[in-house]
């Protein structure tokens with residue numbers, strides 16, 4: 019491919035931004051080749067992008083063609099990389115990326131957010147696992163409508179995750195009976211979690227979402243250290259008291275070298291199901307304050323809405339029930355921003371040093 023042609027195509031690709039990815043253009047992630055006298059372009063996106071692939075390819079093709087370039091084909095591919103965890107060099111077989119979702123405070127909607135983010139990722143074309151690490155109070159088996167199901171064995175030591183709404187789920191709630199008391203000490207909890215992770219038959223999972231236990235005590239700290247996590251998300255409500263705990267959550271993840279991919283502000287505005295009137299019951303601007311102070315992104319804001327609670331508690335979360343609803347679109351945007359931030363983190367990481375072998 020001649021230098022002049024390459025430069026011309028590059029300049030045109032630079033003018034086309036990638037939806038959802040601020041500050042990036044197609045030129046940053048494109049490969050080019052020439053076949054005969056026609057240009058071939060391949061754009062690799064490292065986040066779930068099934069919904070935007072076709073429109074982006076047409077945009078690139080028409081931009082090039084309208085500028086006199088002979089186009090042989092434009093391909094946009096989803097190529098989700100495994101981002102090397104910063105907190106450890108170990109990894110889990112069959113899993114590319116682990117993302118921990120935590121909250122400083124209990125009851126802020128961490129599990130609801132985790133399950134809907136996981137469903138949104140699957141809806142957008144990723145292979146997704148969900149691990150309910152809330153060993154004392156698991157809820158994902160209920161939120162995904164599979165309470166009472168037991169995982170099957172895979173070989174002598176492994177278990178198959180339970181399939182629910184397109185996700186692969188493993189939850190303590192599917193392994194113990196409702197009335198089994200969980201009187202475990204911290205080290206046992208992190209041991210149990212590691213066992214769940216290692217002994218589950220994960221296959222080709224792009225993202226394994228871990229719904230962390232609430233809080234930032236020793237258990238959470240040990241868990242964060244024990245698991246090879248590529249990135250984390252903090253869920254908070256906007257009021258000051260929750261934000262104080264969210265700060266502790268951010269500090270905890272930073273302490274164990276896990277990048278914070280962003281904050282989700284849950285229950286930010288109450289929408290009346292009768293008249294649609296909106297009211298900021300828990301105050302305003304909480305997520306923004308936190309984001310400014312800690313230089314993290316607010317990935318999105320969810321309203322406090324009756325159907326989120328009803329649907330999720332009934333085992334049919336909004337993203338599974340009605341993937342095109344306003345609320346589902348917010349979850350989708352959060353999931354996109356989260357994975358885009360993870361991808362960017364990988365792109366920004368310095369390349370691994372080359373190893374050279376000398377004879378002496």
Ligand SMILES: Nc1ncnc2c1ncn2[C@@H]1O[C@H](COP(=O)(O)OP(=O)(O)OP(=O)(O)O)[C@@H](O)[C@H]1O
Pocket residue numbers: 121123124125126127128129130131152155157231232284285320321322323324326327328330331
């Ligand atoms: N945006 C929302 N609108 C309405 N209800 C919500 C919303 N988010 C969560 N809820 C409801 O709030 C309750 C607590 O949510 P959830 O279990 O997700 O919180 P949690 O932070 O994981 O709790 P825990 O600390 O017990 O693990 C649930 O009944 C859930 O349906």
